[in-house]
Amino acid sequence: MDELSAMGQADRAAQVNAMHRPVVIAGEVVTRPSSAGTPTVHSFLRHLRAKGLDCVPEPIDVSDGVERLVYLEGESGGDSWYHQHTDEGLVSAARLLRRIHDAALDWEPPGDALWGAPAVAGTELVLCHGDPGPWNFVWREHEAVGLLDWDYLHPAPRIDDVAYALQWFAPTRSDALALEWHHFPEVPDRRHRIHTFLEAYGDLPDVDVVDALIARMQSTADLVRRLAESGQEPQRTWVDDGALDRSAAEISWVREHRAQLF
Structure with a gap:
C-alpha cells in the first residue's frame, strides 16, 4: 500500500474510532463510553488533581457504561498538529x-x-499514559496545557511514553506522511525535534533512543x-483495513533511517 493510501486509511481509522467511542x-x-479499567483511571486522575495538577480531566462519575468528566478547555484531536509544529509546543x-x-510516583493503585x-517490566516505573500523541494533548496557543484519554494507563519505564510520543511528535515517519498527515509546511528536522523533546x-x-x-x-x-x-473495536476494523502491515512498514522505515533520527 502506498503512503497516500495509508493516509486515507488513517482518516478511515479516525472515523471508526469516533463511531465506536463517541x-x-x-x-x-x-x-x-467507560471500560472495565475506567474506575482505575478515575482514581489516578483524582490523585493528580488532589496534587494540584489541573492538566488532567476531573472525573465526575462512572455509571451505566459511561464515564463523565469535566471538560478541559482548548484544542485537541485533529487541531493539535499545528500547535506542536513549533519548538515551543x-x-x-x-x-x-x-x-x-513525577506527580504520580506516590499514587497507590486500588x-x-x-x-x-x-x-x-523495568526499573523506576511510572504510570504511563500509553497514547501520548499530539491529538490527546489539549492545546492553547501552541502550548500543551492538558492530557486526555487515559484509556491505556499502565505501569512502565518512562521511556515507554516518551518513545511513543517521539514517534508522533518528531515524527519518526516518512517525509510524505510528515507533510500530508502531520501537516508540516516542510519536512521537519526530526533529529532536532527528538533532541528538543528529550x-x-x-x-x-x-x-x-531508536531501539x-x-x-x-x-x-x-x-x-x-x-x-x-x-473482537474489540475499533482495533478489529483497523486490522481488517491493514493497520498491522502499515505498522511493520513504519518500523522498517525507522530502522532504515536510524542515522537521521538520533
Whole structure:
C-alpha cells in the first residue's frame, strides 16, 4: 500500500474510532463510553488533581457504561498538529508529560486496579499514559496545557511514553506522511525535534533512543493485534483495513533511517 493510501486509511481509522467511542460534550461535562479499567483511571486522575495538577480531566462519575468528566478547555484531536509544529509546543508537551509522570510516583493503585495496556517490566516505573500523541494533548496557543484519554494507563519505564510520543511528535515517519498527515509546511528536522523533546523532558536513563522507538512501535502493534483478535473495536476494523502491515512498514522505515533520527 502506498503512503497516500495509508493516509486515507488513517482518516478511515479516525472515523471508526469516533463511531465506536463517541464523545459527547455538553457544557462543561464530557461523556464517554467507560471500560472495565475506567474506575482505575478515575482514581489516578483524582490523585493528580488532589496534587494540584489541573492538566488532567476531573472525573465526575462512572455509571451505566459511561464515564463523565469535566471538560478541559482548548484544542485537541485533529487541531493539535499545528500547535506542536513549533519548538515551543514540542517543549511544552514534553514538560507536561514529565510533570504528570513525577506527580504520580506516590499514587497507590486500588487493589482491584485494571490496566488499559500490559504493564511493562523495568526499573523506576511510572504510570504511563500509553497514547501520548499530539491529538490527546489539549492545546492553547501552541502550548500543551492538558492530557486526555487515559484509556491505556499502565505501569512502565518512562521511556515507554516518551518513545511513543517521539514517534508522533518528531515524527519518526516518512517525509510524505510528515507533510500530508502531520501537516508540516516542510519536512521537519526530526533529529532536532527528538533532541528538543528529550532535553525538555529531562533526566532519562541512558538508552538507545531508536531501539526504544522500535520496541515501542512493535508493542503498540502487538496490542492492536491482541485487541483485534479479542473482537474489540475499533482495533478489529483497523486490522481488517491493514493497520498491522502499515505498522511493520513504519518500523522498517525507522530502522532504515536510524542515522537521521538520533
